[in-house]
Amino acid sequence: MRISERVDNAVRAMASLASSDGSSVKAEVIATTHDISLKYLLDILxxxxxxxxxxxxxxxxxxxTLSRPASDITLADVFRAIDGPLADVHDKSLRDLSYAAPAEALPQVWMAIRGSLRRVLETVSVADLVSGELPSYVVELAAEYERDTRSRHG
Known part of the structure; x- marks a missing residue:
């Protein structure tokens, strides 16, 4: 899975809006803070x-400003607004996807990937991100990733 630059910039912009305590934030301020081209940011906004x-x-x-409380906006909401479905397999519904042997179990793998993404992105809110208080399983997954990466790359 690839997290696009647009999604990364959108999440950072949403974090800026969430940390503004409901005050309006100018696009120029967000662009400068996050070193994003203003024109590009305006497309994202x-x-x-x-x-x-x-x-x-x-x-x-x-x-x-945010249209609703940051605690009610998940990272999945932002991701879908910018890039569409979380894990898409050539525009087909995973429920309708089937393959011949020896790849017949592959739809289950795609479902597991989508489920894993949802588990994180649909439960982490913009407010969680801004506060730095992520769900414990997200912190554990990140720590596991760091350990695995260190063990592979020294």
Whole structure:
């Protein structure tokens, strides 16, 4: 699975909005803070707005705010707003996917991948990210990844 630059930037922008205590944040501030091209960020913000995750306000006091509490917005919401389904197998429903032997078990692998992604992305909220208080199993998975990476790469 590849996490796109757009998703990474969108999540960081959402974290900036969540940490603003409900005040509007100008796109220029987010772009500067996260070293993102303003034009590129505005495209991302448009996708987030279309998905009803953020609101915009025009004028001198304008900017962007979250459309609902950060605790009600998961990373999966942001991911889907930017890149679509979490784990897509050539635009087919996993329920309808079947393969001939010897690959007949492959749909179960794809389902497990999607389930693993959901387990993390649908349970971590933007508020969790901003507070740094991630669910314990997410912290454990990250630690396991770090251990495995260290053991492979020294």
């Amino acid at each position: 448009r996708d987030l707005k279309r998905a009803e995750l953020i609101r915009s306000k025009r004028g001198p006091d304008g900017g962007f």
